[in-house]
Amino acid sequence: xSILVNSETRVVVQGITGxxxxxxxxxxxxxGTNVVAGVTPGKGGQDMDGIPVFxxxxxxxxxxxxxxxxxxxPPPFAGDAILEAAHAGVDVIVCITEGLPTIDMVKVKDTLAxxxxxxxxxxxxxxxxxxxxxxxxxxxxxxxxxxxxxxxxSGTLTYEAVGQLTEMGIGQSTxxxxxxxxxxxxxxxxxxxxxxxxxxxxxxxxxxxxxGSAEEEAAEYIKEHYQKPVVSFIAGQTAPPGKRxxxxxAIIAGGKGTAAEKVAALEEAGVTVTSSPAEIGSSVAGxxxx
Amino acid sequence: MKVHxxxxxxxxxxxxxxxxxxGVVAESIGTKxxxxxxxxxxxxxxxxxxxxxxxxxxxxKVADGLLGxxxxxxxxxxxxxxxxxxxxxxxxxxxxxxxxxMVIDRATERVAVMACTEGGVEIETVAAxxxxxxxxxxxxxxxxxxxxxxxxxxxxxGLKGKTASAAASFIxxxxxxxxxxxxxxxEINPLITTEDGAVIALDAKLNFDDNALYRQEAVTELRDLGxxxxxxxxxxxxxxxxxxxxxxxxxxxxxxxLAMATMxxxxxxxxxxxxxxxxxxxxxxxxxxNAFKIILADKNVKAVLVNIFGGIVRCDIVAQGVIxxxxxxxxxxxxxxxxxxxxxxxxxxxxxxxGLKFETxxxxxxxxxxxxxxxxxxxxx
Numbered sequence: 001x002s003i004l005v006n007s008e009t010r011v012v013v014q015g016i017t018g019x020x021x022x023x024x025x026x027x028x029x030x031x032g033t034n035v036v037a038g039v040t041p042g043k044g045g046q047d048m049d050g051i052p053v054f055x056x057x058x059x060x061x062x063x064x065x066x067x068x069x070x071x072x073x074p075p076p077f078a079g080d081a082i083l084e085a086a087h088a089g090v091d092v093i094v095c096i097t098e099g100l101p102t103i104d105m106v107k108v109k110d111t112l113a114x115x116x117x118x119x120x121x122x123x124x125x126x127x128x129x130x131x132x133x134x135x136x137x138x139x140x141x142x143x144x145x146x147x148x149x150x151x152x153x154s155g156t157l158t159y160e161a162v163g164q165l166t167e168m169g170i171g172q173s174t175x176x177x178x179x180x181x182x183x184x185x186x187x188x189x190x191x192x193x194x195x196x197x198x199x200x201x202x203x204x205x206x207x208x209x210x211x212g213s214a215e216e217e218a219a220e221y222i223k224e225h226y227q228k229p230v231v232s233f234i235a236g237q238t239a240p241p242g243k244r245x246x247x248x249x250a251i252i253a254g255g256k257g258t259a260a261e262k263v264a265a266l267e268e269a270g271v272t273v274t275s276s277p278a279e280i281g282s283s284v285a286g287x288x289x290x
Numbered sequence: 291m292k293v294h295x296x297x298x299x300x301x302x303x304x305x306x307x308x309x310x311x312x313g314v315v316a317e318s319i320g321t322k323x324x325x326x327x328x329x330x331x332x333x334x335x336x337x338x339x340x341x342x343x344x345x346x347x348x349x350x351k352v353a354d355g356l357l358g359x360x361x362x363x364x365x366x367x368x369x370x371x372x373x374x375x376x377x378x379x380x381x382x383x384x385x386x387x388x389x390x391x392m393v394i395d396r397a398t399e400r401v402a403v404m405a406c407t408e409g410g411v412e413i414e415t416v417a418a419x420x421x422x423x424x425x426x427x428x429x430x431x432x433x434x435x436x437x438x439x440x441x442x443x444x445x446x447x448g449l450k451g452k453t454a455s456a457a458a459s460f461i462x463x464x465x466x467x468x469x470x471x472x473x474x475x476x477e478i479n480p481l482i483t484t485e486d487g488a489v490i491a492l493d494a495k496l497n498f499d500d501n502a503l504y505r506q507e508a509v510t511e512l513r514d515l516g517x518x519x520x521x522x523x524x525x526x527x528x529x530x531x532x533x534x535x536x537x538x539x540x541x542x543x544x545x546x547x548l549a550m551a552t553m554x555x556x557x558x559x560x561x562x563x564x565x566x567x568x569x570x571x572x573x574x575x576x577x578x579x580n581a582f583k584i585i586l587a588d589k590n591v592k593a594v595l596v597n598i599f600g601g602i603v604r605c606d607i608v609a610q611g612v613i614x615x616x617x618x619x620x621x622x623x624x625x626x627x628x629x630x631x632x633x634x635x636x637x638x639x640x641x642x643x644x645g646l647k648f649e650t651x652x653x654x655x656x657x658x659x660x661x662x663x664x665x666x667x668x669x670x671x
Contacts, residue, residue: 075501098571101472101502102394109399110431125601137571139601139632154547155571156599159631160654163599180546183399209547212396235550238557239566242365246531246546246568248501249396276558277551278655 002129002174003149003194003201004092004118005068009133012037012057012066012090014073014081016048021072024096024137025051028070031140033133036064057088068092070126070135075099078122079108086117094135095121095185102248105183112185119185123247125155125177136177138162146171148284149195151188152207153180153214153247157235157277161207164281170290173201180209180247188218196226203229203287205280206271208262210236211250215262223269229287230271233280234259291498293512294328296377298494305467307460308490312379322381325352329371330517332495333363339373342381349378374516382490387480388447389413390461392468400428401468403435403461405443409480435465452487460489471509472502521584528580529570537562539665540585540594540623542578544569544603552597555654561662564591571602578611582619593624593665595657598631605629605637613644624649624664628657 011028015021016038025048029035037060038048044055052064060066069085071078071093078097085093100122112119120127126136130143142159144166152158158177165172176191178184188206195201208215215234222230237259239245241252252258263273274283293301299309310324323346327339334340339361341352353376360370387409395402405425408416416423425446429435437458444457460481468476475497482492503510515523525532531546535553539561543549546568553563565588569581585594598608612627628651629637641648649664651657 076504099501101505102474102499103401103469103472103502106394106399106401107431137602142631152547154545156543156545156601157547157551159599159601160548160551163630182394182396207547209550214396217397233551235547235554237554238563239550239553240535243533243566245533245550245566248499250546250550275554276655277548277555278653278658 002132003191003198004120004127004174004176005129005133005135007034007132009068009092009135010034010036010064010066011133011135012039012060012064012069014039014057014069014071014085016040016051016053016072017043017046018072022048024072027137027140028134031134032131033135036060037066057084057090061088061090066090068135069094071095071097073097075101079104082108082119083111086112086115090117093117093119093185094124094126095119096124096126096137097121098123100181102182105181109183109185118190120176121179121185123181124179124184125158127174127176129174130172138175138177142166143175144171147173147200147202149173149198149201149204150175150207151191151204152177153209153249154207154235157207160277161205161233161280165205165284168281168285170281170284170288173198180249182212182249188214189221192218192221192226196228201228203231203284205284206230206232207280208232208234209247209250210234210239210245210252210259211247211257213257216265219265219269219271222266222271231280231283231287232266232271232273233277234262234273235277237275291500291503291509291513292330292517293496293498293509294330294375294514295326295494296328296375297512298496299491301467301471301496302464302491302494305463307463307467308488309494310379310382310490310492312377323349324379324381325349325356326377326379327356327361327373328375328377329361329366329373330514331363331365331371333365334361337361337363339363353378371517382482382492383484385483385485387482390464390478390481392464392473392476394474395428398428400431401435401465403427403429403439403443403465405447405461407447409482413479429465434469435462437462449483453483453489456487456489457483471496472499472506473497474499521587525567525584528577530577530581530584531566531568531570532584533566534588535563535565536590537564538590538592538669539661540564540588540591541597542567542569542581542585542594543597544571544599548597548599552595552654552658555658556595556662559655559658559662561658561665564588575607575611575614578608579615579618582612582615586619586623591623592668593626593661595661596625596627597654597657598629600629600631600633604633605631606633606640609637609640612648613640613646616646616648624668626651626657626661626664628652628654
């Protein structure tokens, strides 16, 4: 088992005929993802490598039974694309697009509340259940089927963690990059809960970074409710306050959101926190007794 | 993106929000005037960047004293920030000093409107010591801030009658501006009241969401490049995200999270990172060369660590970029290369066969240790 996506997932790609959309759709298909449709308004009736292209997500859901959407449309239109997919009734939306205005996401999040659709991103590498479904831009080959769940705010740092796990022979159930923006779809907390209910996930790796309080909220939940072992690394221990470290969300503002605060909260919740990004894999091996 | 106080006040005026009478000519204002240095950093008052004077002649003298000089505040760092403009405003008789701020609150995912009776001081201090003094209202994303919420804040601040209505109207107009202009922060500190019931923005700070600048042409024109680190501007021209730090180990990394983690492991290995640099998702040979130029423009850099985990970015392309940069820039600084992920083996082969003096490393820890050792050896010469 796994969370969010698996071999049954039927993916529609919004923005499939764009440069990024076409490139990554091919990579996903090569990995074995079941891409059943694409959407580009005005290009309905065409196809991309034999994948039918529709004008609307509704058509993709009606005609091809799509139940998950992968979004590559440019930032001015990405909020609209997320809501289109949600209203078409897909279960999972993964928005890769980087650069959505924050106020747009505030409105989108509010509209999604109560709709039952799970959004991952924006500005994220996506979701992968190794061996079954890759809905994102991560390099598929570094992953390995297994029982460790990975949740991260970053892209390449997720690959680093996954690379270390695979190198040590530790496979992953599902890996999710949740994105580095201030307002995002699924949070650490949402996904920890899903991994908690997933019988095939033995342990969870949580990779955080400076800024915001998502790690502290996760720590609170872990402390009260979590049974499975959690290993964590927080990036930005050496970042100076007031400087935005690439991600719009990664900034220490008003003295809040420091790595030290996050590490303390997680350790108090019983999480194994490593201060070295080179020891994420070995820390997981430690808690699993391997 | 940040703007100057005088620019923020121009925007406030467009929304009908009262600001002090001001401009550049002191004579037209009449009585006492305030001369305010225009730099992006806060803490100007304490640093001597805000002065009250009695006559236009004095104003001219004070302005002369500020212009072209570097002003050091607790937010500028020791080198300070050069004053290129001053704002001259009529001094007002203040009845009370309040605080008004708006941000997008990450926890509630809404625009938070904060008000406090303790104006004119560091709001962080108030938040830390007496958080109960900060009143908060959260705007419904689709309805916007409602008039009753603005009234709650105004009356909550202890304002009465005409002043309370003026404050509520002020708050609603500022919220409109915040949303229309894609602000990330709007802060009026102090927001003052006068004896005759007016509510005026004595100071104004507006920051804008970089992601939304594509649809905010008028705001984008207010950008003052003179306030930004030259290397950071140069980097942004090439699609690179760069932040200068104080150490001597230069870093070139793909991805913001991995770039921060690389800084962290350099510190764990006993060194100090010289910068944060994210070459981005679509790193090409040219962007790698530009990244090297920017890293090496910092004279403190004694070694460079290239740490790439290829996903979309192909390691062989990065390797070729590193080799080209080393040749065209006639590189003397030691370079440590660690490549992982897509086409890593091919990339490492190119590095090894280049005939140039690169050091390679397997794994993050070894890469950091080698870089720190190289920087220490070079720094000791």
